[in-house]
Amino acid sequence: MAGPGGRVQDMSRDCHDGAPQAGAAQMDCVARPERLAALRGRIAALETAGGRSVAARARLSPRETDASGADDALATFRARAGLHDIRPDSYFDAPAAYAFAVRWLAGLPDDRLVVWVRGAGDPRLDFGAPCPDGLAACGLDPARLLLVRARAGADALWAMEEALNAGALVFGEAGAQRAYDLTASRRLQARAAAAGSCVLALASHDASGTSAGLTCWRIAAAPGLAAPWRGAGGLAGLGALRVRAVLERQRGGPPGRFDLEWSDHALCSPEPAGLAGGARPPRRAAG
Amino acid sequence: MERARRAAPPDSRPFALIAPGAGGERLYAVCPAAVRAGLALSMRVADARALVPELRVRAADPEGDRAALEDLARWCGRVSPWTAPDPGAAAPLSGVLMDITGCARVFGGEDRLLDGLLRDVRALGFTARAAAAPTLGLAWALARHGETGRRGWCAADDAHGALAPLPVEALRLTPEMCAALRRFGLSTAGALMGLPRRALVRRFGPELARRLDQALGGVRETLSPLRPAPALRARVRFAEPLITLDSVGEAFAHALTRLCALLEREGLGALRVRLTLYRADGGVGEMRLAAAAPVRDSAHLIRLMRHRLERAGLDAGFGVDLVEAAALMTRPLDAGQTSLDPDAGAERLAAARLMDRLDARLGAGAAACAEAVDSHAPERAGQWRSGAAAPAVWPRRPERRPLLILDPPEPAEAVAEIPDGPPRRFTWRRVAHTVARAEGPERIAPEWWRLTPGAAARTRDYFRVETGEGRRFWLYREGLYGRETRQPGWFVHGAG
Structure with missing residues (x-):
């Protein structure tokens, strides 16, 4: 399922270290990482009873992913079964948020059915219907996808829950609707955790309100590097897609910021983000 | 006749229905009292009134x-x-x-x-x-x-x-x-x-x-039934009419369970099921269930039925004394043997069942699968088709397409340096975008064999562009400059 666009490169990361302060003084220096992991595990176990998410959360430290050398910065978040909220940073960043969500689903190791629940025609998320060939280019096999058109907000939420019950991965544009409140997000989170599945809820850029999701992301498009060939009209060609993902909130962990780049070409090696010209700070500060 | 009499207040006076006939209005139907008074069918109304002055008449309603x-x-x-x-x-x-x-x-x-x-x-x-x-x-x-x-x-x-x-x-x-x-x-x-x-x-x-x-009986005569006779049906009859819709749901569940037993005996699975309720007052209500894959699992059909029942607008009226479940469309469905690989096929089946439930609750056509069409026109090449099974393998195509496609394409005001070059700036949805990177053009000619006569057939030059903020759009210029049009228009067709 990896396809041409399955690789995620994490280039700059400025996550705060999430070590709890309490009890740190009593810790033995040698056993400190193990004890930290154990403590985190206990806290997570107190919070939720889902064994699967606990295991994932125990590994939730930026340094550990650095050490392991994993090329997928989102792997730790993706492994957590539950609800993840995604919001574009501004109106025109919505396509980038879609791209982020689709690549999130495409990067999951299992090839389960993916259910894409379209909203009830929210104008703030109206950038067209998914294009099967575009999905394939993102690494998501269109044959895996079921597109659901819901007329009302409640219908969209119902369809998302029903798809979770069937064990599918769900991407819903329901986040833009009024029916999507704390209660609805709690329900989705519980269903997803029970089904061991992942549900992504896309909200509009101006959506407010709280959510019971595990993580909350704010996505902005970022200028990518120029391709090493000439494009049209004297302009440079399009390089790899680059997205700035701000982890605004996560349950049991610190916020963070990721510059992500997906290299669509198998032979093209990703370069560090520091070379990217005109890096734009996100509109809302992290944390 | 009796429909009209039921509608009118009870009265012992002779009553007749009239309809236009040869030479004026004529009697269309008469009540027994009128027959006793000497009236007959197709008598002129004037004659009838001469015989029976107290005759009440109403216009006949043949359509009704x-x-x-x-x-x-x-x-x-x-x-x-x-x-x-x-x-x-x-x-x-x-x-x-x-x-x-x-x-x-x-x-x-x-x-x-x-x-x-x-x-x-x-x-x-x-x-x-x-x-x-x-x-x-x-x-x-x-x-x-x-x-x-x-x-x-x-x-x-x-x-x-x-x-x-x-x-x-x-x-x-x-x-x-x-x-x-x-x-x-x-x-x-x-x-x-x-x-x-x-x-x-x-x-x-x-x-x-x-x-x-x-x-x-020397010549065979068959009647053409009002409704096609279903292959299999199961019915549940009640001595006391059911009043509430909840109990009707239970009755439907009962009938569906019986229907599934029949289907299993015949080795069939149902694709379309019709549920009919017969009311005590002579009314009939029906709703239909559809399945993407043959089904004889009563639990699944009952779930679909409950989703439909909420929105089907059925009315128990004065009571329902008979319900029927009929399989209108069936396919062979052999008893499955447990496979060595339990996931093989089970996932496709789960997807079909999920589609059924979504369609039942959200309305037919709510759930759709991608369908590959062999075409160069981007909007035709990949479509979303409801009620169809997902393709086993998606064809790998060399063309690069955006993640989201707008239907229909939206006009944009664009400025290009040279007539057939990429846009340098464009205004779409009231915001000006500056193009920083561009690739193209990908020239797509219209499929002339599909055009309606008289429709403008214009070639499209597609460009993938990235704005200074990193936002990606998919634009095209419609019409070849000079050959097809003097003023090529720009359209945004996709994003992401």
Whole structure:
């Protein structure tokens, strides 16, 4: 399922270290990482009873992913079964948020059915219907996808829950609707955790309100590097897609910021983000 | 007639329905009191009023009568799946034809079936007569002209003996032919049967011989049923009518369970299921369930039914005394053997079942799968088709497409450096974007073999662009400059 666009490169990361302060003084220096992991595990176990998410959360430290050398910065978040909220940073960043969500689903190791629940025609998320060939280019096999058109907000939420019950991965544009409140997000989170599945809820850029999701992301498009060939009209060609993902909130962990780049070409090696010209700070500060 | 009388306040005065006829309004139907007063069908209204000054009249409603007769025929579906309305030339001649072959056993014999049917029809407020006979023609004749006796119905086994004493009108002939026959002194069917066939055909034409043969069983006559008879059906009957929709749901669940047992016996799976409820007041309500893959899992069908029931707008009315589940469309579905790989096929099946549930609750066509079409037009190449199974393998195509496609493409104001170059700036949705990177063009010519005559066929040059903020769009310029148009327009067709 990896396809041409399955690789995620994490280039700059400025996550705060999430070590709890309490009890740190009593810790033995040698056993400190193990004890930290154990403590985190206990806290997570107190919070939720889902064994699967606990295991994932125990590994939730930026340094550990650095050490392991994993090329997928989102792997730790993706492994957590539950609800993840995604919001574009501004109106025109919505396509980038879609791209982020689709690549999130495409990067999951299992090839389960993916259910894409379209909203009830929210104008703030109206950038067209998914294009099967575009999905394939993102690494998501269109044959895996079921597109659901819901007329009302409640219908969209119902369809998302029903798809979770069937064990599918769900991407819903329901986040833009009024029916999507704390209660609805709690329900989705519980269903997803029970089904061991992942549900992504896309909200509009101006959506407010709280959510019971595990993580909350704010996505902005970022200028990518120029391709090493000439494009049209004297302009440079399009390089790899680059997205700035701000982890605004996560349950049991610190916020963070990721510059992500997906290299669509198998032979093209990703370069560090520091070379990217005109890096734009996100509109809302992290944390 | 009785529909109109039920609508009017009860009154003992003679009553008639009138319809426009030759030379003014004529009586279309008359009540028994009017018949006793000397009125007859197709009498002029002026003459009738001269005979019976207190006559009440109303305009006849043939369309309404026909619809009511169709409703009655549908209601008769509780007796047999093969029912058809039979609108006669005049109001008192209309009736419902039913094929009750093999149905009598269910009701404890033909006598009980006819007794119960007449009782129910009369309870609806109709005067009714019934007859059961080996042929449709004979049953028609007996029901209208036979000696029904006290019970209101008659049955015959011997076609010749039963038909002989009946008048010629019983043979479903035109009034003109009946009058001609009577002029020759042939007033009963028996008299016709005694005559040589050749002479009859020569004198009165083939229609008479055909009708006679139909009544006697010499020529096969089938009725075309109002609703196609389903292959398999299960019904649940209640002594006490069900009042609430919840209990109707339980009844449907019961019927579906039985239907699934039938399907399993036959080795079939249902694709379309029709659920019908028969109300005590003669009304009929129905809803349909659809499945993407053959199903005989009663739990799944019951779930679909509950989703549909909430939104189907069915009404229990004064009570439901019979529900029916019928499999309209079936496919062979063999009992599955447990596979060594439990996931193989199970996932596809789960997807089909999920599609069914989504369609049942959100309305048909809510869930769709991608469908690959061999076309260069981007909007045709990948489509979302509801009710179809997902393709096993998606074709790998070299063209680069955006993640999201706008349908229809939205116009944009763009500035390009050279006529066939990429845009440098464009305004779309009231925001100006500056292009920092661009690739293209990808030239896509219209599919001329699909164009409607007169429609403008313009070539499109597609560009993938990235703005200074890193946002990606998919634009095209419509029309080749100079060759197809002087003012090529720009459109945004996709994003992401």
